Amino acid sequence: MNLRIGAFGRQEAMSAVWICAFASGCFAFDNRALFWDGNASYPEHALAAALAALLFVCAVSAIRKRGGRDLSALIGASKGKAGIAALLILSLLLSAIQPQQQFLLTLTQYVFVDAKQVSICFYLLPCITLLSVLGAETLVRTARMLLPLLCLSVLAALALNCGQARLSRLYPVPIGKPVKLLTDTATALHRAFSPLLALLCIGVGTQNVRTLKSAGTLGALFGAATVVAMLFGLSCCFSYGMLSEMPAPFYRMLVEARTENPTLRFDRVTLFLWMACSMLASAIYVYAAGVLFCKTFGVRDIRPVACLFGAICAAAILALYYDSEPTMRVLKLLYRFGWTAAVVPLPLLCMTGKERPLCGACS
Amino acid sequence: MKHAIRNLLQFDLPYRQFELKETEPEGTPSFFAHKKAGKARIAPIEGNLSARLETNRKTLLALFHGEENTDLICTPFRIGMRVHALAVSLNGMADETKIGDFILRPCHKAQAEDVPKRGRIAYLAESVLTTAETERKSDWQSVADAVTEGRTAVLVDGETEAILCDTRGFVSRPVGAPQNEMTILGPKEAFTENIRTNVTLLRRILKRPDFVCRFRDAGGTNRTKLVVAYLDGTVNPSLRAEVERRLDRIRTNDTLSIGRIEQLIEDYTYLPMPQMLKTERPDRAARAILDGRLVLLVEGCPLAGVLPITLEALMESGEDADMRQPVGTVVRVIRMLGAALSIQLPAYFLALALHHPGQLSSEVLETVIASRAMVFLPLSVEMIFLLIVFQLVREAGLRVPGAIGQAIGIIGGLLLGQAAVSANIVSTVVLIIVALTGLGNFAIPDYSAQVSIAYFRILLCLAATAGGLLGIAVTGLCMGALLCSVKSFGVPFLTPFAPVAKRSGRMIVRGKLNNRAAPSDWSNPERRRV
Numbered sequence: 001m002n003l004r005i006g007a008f009g010r011q012e013a014m015s016a017v018w019i020c021a022f023a024s025g026c027f028a029f030d031n032r033a034l035f036w037d038g039n040a041s042y043p044e045h046a047l048a049a050a051l052a053a054l055l056f057v058c059a060v061s062a063i064r065k066r067g068g069r070d071l072s073a074l075i076g077a078s079k080g081k082a083g084i085a086a087l088l089i090l091s092l093l094l095s096a097i098q099p100q101q102q103f104l105l106t107l108t109q110y111v112f113v114d115a116k117q118v119s120i121c122f123y124l125l126p127c128i129t130l131l132s133v134l135g136a137e138t139l140v141r142t143a144r145m146l147l148p149l150l151c152l153s154v155l156a157a158l159a160l161n162c163g164q165a166r167l168s169r170l171y172p173v174p175i176g177k178p179v180k181l182l183t184d185t186a187t188a189l190h191r192a193f194s195p196l197l198a199l200l201c202i203g204v205g206t207q208n209v210r211t212l213k214s215a216g217t218l219g220a221l222f223g224a225a226t227v228v229a230m231l232f233g234l235s236c237c238f239s240y241g242m243l244s245e246m247p248a249p250f251y252r253m254l255v256e257a258r259t260e261n262p263t264l265r266f267d268r269v270t271l272f273l274w275m276a277c278s279m280l281a282s283a284i285y286v287y288a289a290g291v292l293f294c295k296t297f298g299v300r301d302i303r304p305v306a307c308l309f310g311a312i313c314a315a316a317i318l319a320l321y322y323d324s325e326p327t328m329r330v331l332k333l334l335y336r337f338g339w340t341a342a343v344v345p346l347p348l349l350c351m352t353g354k355e356r357p358l359c360g361a362c363s
Numbered sequence: 364m365k366h367a368i369r370n371l372l373q374f375d376l377p378y379r380q381f382e383l384k385e386t387e388p389e390g391t392p393s394f395f396a397h398k399k400a401g402k403a404r405i406a407p408i409e410g411n412l413s414a415r416l417e418t419n420r421k422t423l424l425a426l427f428h429g430e431e432n433t434d435l436i437c438t439p440f441r442i443g444m445r446v447h448a449l450a451v452s453l454n455g456m457a458d459e460t461k462i463g464d465f466i467l468r469p470c471h472k473a474q475a476e477d478v479p480k481r482g483r484i485a486y487l488a489e490s491v492l493t494t495a496e497t498e499r500k501s502d503w504q505s506v507a508d509a510v511t512e513g514r515t516a517v518l519v520d521g522e523t524e525a526i527l528c529d530t531r532g533f534v535s536r537p538v539g540a541p542q543n544e545m546t547i548l549g550p551k552e553a554f555t556e557n558i559r560t561n562v563t564l565l566r567r568i569l570k571r572p573d574f575v576c577r578f579r580d581a582g583g584t585n586r587t588k589l590v591v592a593y594l595d596g597t598v599n600p601s602l603r604a605e606v607e608r609r610l611d612r613i614r615t616n617d618t619l620s621i622g623r624i625e626q627l628i629e630d631y632t633y634l635p636m637p638q639m640l641k642t643e644r645p646d647r648a649a650r651a652i653l654d655g656r657l658v659l660l661v662e663g664c665p666l667a668g669v670l671p672i673t674l675e676a677l678m679e680s681g682e683d684a685d686m687r688q689p690v691g692t693v694v695r696v697i698r699m700l701g702a703a704l705s706i707q708l709p710a711y712f713l714a715l716a717l718h719h720p721g722q723l724s725s726e727v728l729e730t731v732i733a734s735r736a737m738v739f740l741p742l743s744v745e746m747i748f749l750l751i752v753f754q755l756v757r758e759a760g761l762r763v764p765g766a767i768g769q770a771i772g773i774i775g776g777l778l779l780g781q782a783a784v785s786a787n788i789v790s791t792v793v794l795i796i797v798a799l800t801g802l803g804n805f806a807i808p809d810y811s812a813q814v815s816i817a818y819f820r821i822l823l824c825l826a827a828t829a830g831g832l833l834g835i836a837v838t839g840l841c842m843g844a845l846l847c848s849v850k851s852f853g854v855p856f857l858t859p860f861a862p863v864a865k866r867s868g869r870m871i872v873r874g875k876l877n878n879r880a881a882p883s884d885w886s887n888p889e890r891r892r893v
Contacts, residue, residue, distance in 0.1 A: 008862060127841055131840070142847045272832045
């Protein structure tokens with residue numbers, strides 16, 4: 001089979017999870033829903049990341065007990081594997097679409113004001129498809145190369161915004177609204193778990209299950225720390241009322257930093273660096289979805305599947321542009337409750353199926 | 364002249380110009396001629412030596428085209444004034460003094476009664492000839508190979524074997540200082556065109572019995588000598604087997620340099636980055652061998668090919684390890700900065716000036732606008748034009764010999780730049796950016812890497828023109844991913860960054876010199892301790 005998974009180590013896998021966590025966690029699909037009644041995004045995300053890590057550890061343990069090395073060991077042993085795989089693929093593709101939609105919005109509103117979304121799509125989507133065709137080994141190595149730059153840019157963005165941070169802007173935390181907190185945490189759970197789900201799909205590339213587990217846990221931990229720090233910084237810079245109306249809050253944060261320090265004009269460079277990271281994350285999601293599809297349905301080559309999923313993402317993003325309102329409504333709905341697609345089947349999968357004796361490579 | 368005028372004025376004359384005739388049996392080549400060209404096959408020389416000396420002499424003359432090749436020397440002589448024999452060598456390839464002193468004179472001095480009636484070859488090889496290396500062969504292929512190498516074949520009447528004596532003594536360039544990889548602190552020796560000298564240079568550094576130099580043919584029918592050098596027990600055996608397998612696949616005769624061999628055995632034909640490090644320094648090659656890598660040497664080429672190769676090795680200079688730690692670190696930081704400037708600076712400037720002018724301060728923007736006031740070329744065309752001119756000056760400077768080449772570089776740079784600014788073809792800001800790019804490019808130690816980076820630079824400039832920073836981000840990401848996917852003989856190109864691997868030293872910030880007795884981890888050496 002030409003799945004192009006290859007072999008990679010702990011640091012590369014961790015970097016991929018970290019970058020995916022950053023892209024999924026920071027660039028939310030629906031800011032209005034996130035901030036409409038107070039700001040609890042950063043504690044919600046911390047909680048969601050902890051839950052996601054717990055779920056991941058459970059899934060890895062279940063995979064290990066079944067003698068497998070990736071998610072297909074769980075799906076293959078379950079009933080209705082096609083349906084479960086379809087749900088997970090849908091979840092991964094949603095995660096791939098989410099940051100791109102945000103960046104398209106940012107670019108058309110702030111950077112290329114006269115440009116159409118279609119023309120910007122011509123840059124982003126072929127690149128994502130090309131990257132996803134190159135395979136897991138290439139993707140995780142590219143993530144390893146980009147990670148230091150990403151960390152540096154995040155630190156710089158936070159440091160430059162220190163001057164305008166006000167702790168009073170953190171108020172109010174909607175503690176009195178448990179339903180909102182619960183739904184927001186569930187949505188955040190989807191964002192936090194998607195990187196781990198992608199890693200589970202390509203887990204066979206790691207040396208063994210132990211490496212998979214440590215890479216995923218560390219990546220989720222560091223990724224969550226980055227996202228929580230960014231969300232916290234954002235919350236300190238803008239009030240929840242401003243954030244719920246703001247189309248691209250992180251870019252606005254960078255612009256504010258530039259206004260404060262006119263000599264440091266790195267807002268565009270940082271934006272495009274984050275965009276490159278998010279493109280890589282999208283490519284990882286598309287590729288992971290492709291691997292899951294190939295393993296479940298017996299397709300022997302990842303390339304046509306990755307191209308197909310890349311085209312689906314492109315179609316979804318373009319549909320947002322051409323037929324904005326209904327498509328946006330459907331995607332918001334999917335995004336709001338998409339976490340069920342990713343999260344609910346996994347505990348079920350972990351509980352069902354027969355345990356197999358451990359092999360050497362799995363220990 | 365007369366014929367030319369007559370040809371021009373008279374139309375009824377037959378066509379007298381020389382015309383190359385078809386030698387193919389089919390006569391007319393096919394539409395896609397190259398597809399029908401077929402394989403260049405030269406059958407190996409078959410047959411064994413005859414017992415009759417005269418027959419052997421005739422065969423040799425036929426084999427070597429003796430009528431035309433007057434440098435083939437067949438010296439008839441008698442062993443012990445009794446048995447007829449023939450010494451065959453190529454003039455210039457073999458040392459005449461050695462032939463006289465170690466073959467002819469001992470044979471003349473041999474006593475007639477000592478020469479046996481049977482087994483004369485064994486007698487000659489063991490008791491008469493005084494050359495350091497002798498070999499007995501009975502097939503014409505071996506005899507022909509030996510004579511073309513500069514050895515002397517001794518054929519004896521009544522014997523079906525020949526003695527091949529080592530009398531090689533052709534003229535070659537002496538060991539000199541490196542021309543392209545000059546260092547201040549490192550050794551001052553460079554490889555030559557003589558493969559045996561090159562092996563000796565390596566052996567002088569690597570004084571250990573497990574250092575193996577495997578001589579073999581480079582492929583094709585030319586029988587160009589090639590050496591695969593490695594440390595047995597340290598180099599990864601699968602790497603060695605894979606390199607040998609790829610070398611075995613070579614069919615072409617065009618294997619006269621290490622660059623050609625690199626292209627014949629590499630994985631990625633269309634990638635601009637080199638997949639083998641070409642060095643003229645024996646110390647650098649020896650260091651690579653100690654690190655568990657393979658080194659290829661080709662006869663007639665003063666460069667060694669080191670494989671597998673990583674970006675780290677391409678960015679490393681020969682004397683990096685010889686410098687003090689802080690100095691070495693600063694030098695490396697400057698080098699990396701130069702490389703980054705060389706790749707990104709023109710594209711970044713184009714992106715900012717064309718698509719994101721708000722990112723430039725008003726002072727810089729005003730300077731750019733003022734310098735471009737009279738320039739008629741669009742900014743992107745101006746930048747790419749100057750980058751091409753820079754490559755032109757550099758290429759011209761390289762090809763023109765010695766001091767004139769340097770003069771072309773300086774004069775070309777100064778005069779062309781000044782003239783272009785005066786003629787309003789280019790602006791001073793763009794000129795400064797291209798000059799900085801050129802300086803950064805020269806900071807990269809490896810010539811192949813310098814040249815290949817020009818492709819990435821132009822590509823990024825085009826992307827910046829089309830999409831500004833968006834174009835740079837997308838193209839840069841694709842280029843990065845491409846480099847991450849490349850492997851040089853199974854080793855990822857960006858090792859030890861991605862994937863992370865233990866190595867002998869850090870690439871940018873140099874640490875304390877490694878005192879571990881182990882090669883780098885990334886080549887998966889067989890033995891961890893050397």
